[in-house]
Amino acid sequence: MRSTFLLLIAAVCGAVVLSQTRVHPLHAQARDPVALTGQVTSTEGPMEGVLVSVKKTGSTITTTVVTDEQGRYRFARTRLEPGQYALRVRAVGYDLEGAGTVDVVDHKTATADLKLQKARDLGSQLSNAEWLASFPGTDAQKASIKPCTHCHTLERIVRTRYTADQLVSVIERMATYPQLSFPLKIQKLPAPRIGGGPDSPDQRRAAWRRQAEYLATINLSTSPQWSYALKTLPRPKGKATQVIYTEYDLPQRTRQPHDVIVDSTGMAWYASFGEQILGKLDPRTGKVTEYPVPLLKPEAPTGILGVRFDKDENPWLGMQFQGGIAKFDRKTETFQTWSLPRELNGPHVQINQVSPGRAHVDGKVWLQDAGTYTVLRLDPGSGKFDVFEPYAIPRPNVYDVIPDAQNNGYFLVLGTNDVGRIDAKSGKITIFKTPTPGSGPRRGMMDSQGRLWFGENNGDRIGMFDTRTERFQEWAAPTPGTWPYDATSDKDGKVWSGGEFTDRILRLDPRTGQFVEYLLPRPTNVRRVFVDNRTTPPTFWVGNNHGASIVKLEPLE
Numbered sequence: 328m329r330s331t332f333l334l335l336i337a338a339v340c341g342a343v344v345l346s347q348t349r350v351h352p353l354h355a356q357a358r359d360p361v362a363l364t365g366q367v368t369s370t371e372g373p374m375e376g377v378l379v380s381v382k383k384t385g386s387t388i389t390t391t392v393v394t395d396e397q398g399r400y401r402f403a404r405t406r407l408e409p410g411q412y413a414l415r416v417r418a419v420g421y422d423l424e425g426a427g428t429v430d431v432v433d434h435k436t437a438t439a440d441l442k443l444q445k446a447r448d449l450g451s452q453l454s455n456a457e458w459l460a461s462f463p464g465t466d467a468q469k470a471s472i473k474p475c476t477h478c479h480t481l482e483r484i485v486r487t488r489y490t491a492d493q494l495v496s497v498i499e500r501m502a503t504y505p506q507l508s509f510p511l512k513i514q515k516l517p518a519p520r521i522g523g524g525p526d527s528p529d530q531r532r533a534a535w536r537r538q539a540e541y542l543a544t545i546n547l548s549t550s551p552q553w554s555y556a557l558k559t560l561p562r563p564k565g566k567a568t569q570v571i572y573t574e575y576d577l578p579q580r581t582r583q584p585h586d587v588i589v590d591s592t593g594m595a596w597y598a599s600f601g602e603q604i605l606g607k608l609d610p611r612t613g614k615v616t617e618y619p620v621p622l623l624k625p626e627a628p629t630g631i632l633g634v635r636f637d638k639d640e641n642p643w644l645g646m647q648f649q650g651g652i653a654k655f656d657r658k659t660e661t662f663q664t665w666s667l668p669r670e671l672n673g674p675h676v677q678i679n680q681v682s683p684g685r686a687h688v689d690g691k692v693w694l695q696d697a698g699t700y701t702v703l704r705l706d707p708g709s710g711k712f713d714v715f716e717p718y719a720i721p722r723p724n725v726y727d728v729i730p731d732a733q734n735n736g737y738f739l740v741l742g743t744n745d746v747g748r749i750d751a752k753s754g755k756i757t758i759f760k761t762p763t764p765g766s767g768p769r770r771g772m773m774d775s776q777g778r779l780w781f782g783e784n785n786g787d788r789i790g791m792f793d794t795r796t797e798r799f800q801e802w803a804a805p806t807p808g809t810w811p812y813d814a815t816s817d818k819d820g821k822v823w824s825g826g827e828f829t830d831r832i833l834r835l836d837p838r839t840g841q842f843v844e845y846l847l848p849r850p851t852n853v854r855r856v857f858v859d860n861r862t863t864p865p866t867f868w869v870g871n872n873h874g875a876s877i878v879k880l881e882p883l884e
């Protein structure tokens with residue numbers, strides 16, 4: 328009798344343990360008690376792929392789910408505590424009818440069926456890619472205004488009434504801003520870059536004039552409404568609706584979280600593209616702690632571009648016009664900085680990238696200077712910098728540098744279609760060319776099998792260079808006009824990417840070539856992409872560079 332009883336207990340315990348290990352928390356959450364549900368409809372009928380976002384009064388956290396084939400959405404109770412929530416939707420071409428608030432209460436499922444009506448102002452809903460697809464003009468004309476998306480949207484430009492002449496002076500003013508300047512925090516370029524060689528003022532003026540004349544045909548200078556139809560991308564479907572997004576607001580609108588990376592305790596680290604600020608977000612509470620980053624050149628523009636961890640997960644920062652790099656010690660919460668020596672540290676210097684990931688191998692840290700388009704390597708102990716010049720002036724834009732397991736430096740060349748290798752020991756430089764001409768490799772990461780994944784920013788592709796076989800592979804973005812900025816692979820071998828144009832995050836299965844495209848809840852100027860491999864499936868993180876927020880994307884499968 329007694330033994331049967333024990334056996335029974337053992338069987339029950341076994342079952343419990345099994346279900347806990349087999350059922351992932353995200354899967355479980357689909358079956359968890361529901362706090363809020365409803366159906367989204369319009370004149371189309373029930374609508375699939377509508378993003379429904381809720382934000383509790385006074386909170387900095389917004390949670391978003393996507394409607395299924397029947398137009399239904401649901402938020403699990405584990406995701407929403409009781410309170411009053413503001414509701415928002417993203418479905419291009421539509422607005423939410425009515426007030427859009429809902430009360431979530433304990434022990435009872437709240438229902439909010441949402442009716443959508445035709446958008447009052449479709450132009451305010453378009454992504455940069457949708458604007459570019461809508462514009463008349465040649466590919467070359469459209470390519471000439473692509474860089475206008477770095478600091479604000481194309482919408483800002485096409486809503487103006489400026490004539491071509493007036494636009495020339497606007498564009499001339501834009502050329503006085505460094506890339507870290509945006510309308511909420513304006514800074515001035517201290518000196519032009521020298522890597523590309525001296526440029527001809529006549530040629531520059533002619534290029535501005537061509538841009539201005541083209542823009543005057545697509546803005547509101549000649550008619551009160553745009554003369555072309557506004558084209559929209561399809562809403563998410565199927566797998567792209569199986570996702571939960573959590574968006575965390577940062578303390579000030581001037582924060583531009585260009586790079587966001589997550590440590591093994593779950594803290595998300597970011598630095599502000601235009602400010603001397605390193606921040607830490609605790610996603611469990613939404614609490615943000617910020618640390619002021621030392622100034623190295625008080626009169627130069629402020630802000631940080633690249634943020635990467637060393638082996639001990641201390642964040643290192645590329646300090647741009649401050650002319651150096653910084654390391655933040657997570658334990659002592661103090662910074663150590665290294666400035667370039669005086670002879671290398673002119674006002675044109677812009678240290679964008681720093682890669683300390685393999686510094687434990689030989690003690691050296693890779694970095695890149697966008698002012699000269701060179702690659703550098705620091706010995707932090709002695710403070711000595713080695714300079715590598717893969718090209719003679721006029722050089723193409725050398726954008727990123729990423730170490731392999733031996734701390735050889737692989738650099739990505741945005742200005743052409745090169746991936747280069749600097750041998751750590753001999754300093755020998757070898758150049759490899761992507762199959763797509765002019766593909767513009769921009770940023771990337773090295774996976775554990777020595778494969779370098781990167782965004783082909785001008786090739787509209789994701790690229791991979793296998794450093795062992797020295798072979799490339801490329802995958803075209805499923806939506807033309809995505810222009811991937813960065814790429815990263817996760818523990819399941821899936822590859823994630825995104826860019827400044829579509830507000831969509833790509834997840835590629837390189838074995839099948841299949842993509843899932845997740846639409847983000849808000850306009851999101853995507854730069855660095857990151858996956859946290861501690862969860863199953865892995866969780867994706869990105870900063871909203873112009874939206875002062877950090878976005879977490881949890882796929883449900």
Ligand code: HEC
Pocket residue numbers: 472474475476477478479483484487497498500501504505506507508509510511512513538542
């Ligand atoms: C390096 C950052 C940056 C880039 C790149 C950039 N802009 Fe701007 N833009 C700004 C800033 C900052 C402002 C707000 C301050 C101002 O108006 O000068 C602005 C404002 C504007 C405005 C509104 C101001 C007005 O006078 O109505 C227009 C129009 C504009 N930009 C056009 C463009 C065009 C066209 C391009 C591409 C050729 C471009 N911008 C590229 C930073 C940039």
